Amino acid sequence: MWPIGHRRLLFPNLYRSSLKPCAAQPVFARRSGVPDGMKVDIAGNVFCGGAGGIYVMDAKGKKLGRIVHGQPATTNMGFGGDDWKTLFFTNRDRLGSVNVKIAGVPVPVAKKA
Secondary structure, eight states: OOOTTTTTTEEEETTTTTOOOEEEEEEEESSSOOOEEEEBBTTEOOOOOOOEEEEOOOOOOEEEEEEOOOSSSSEEEEEEETSSSSEEEEEEOOOEEEOOOOOOOOOOOOOOO
């Protein structure tokens, strides 16, 4: 049972053929606050912002670690840089970045005319 006032991050299992959700399982207890902002790297690892930093888990929901940036919350994030190995993140009043070993999933970039 989770303490009152704490949140859980649920990692839903999906059937690949139909994408119908099945039972969601708690991944790990959150501190306070709620998850906010989520991105995926090319290996399928999930980066989820929230209270206490950026939580990293593998594609099956196993906790791999946490990126602690010293601010009370993470409000959003995105991969960037020439090699997509820079994770930019925001909190209530700052923009920060951290280099990661595995590139994020690239997003389409508009071509210059």
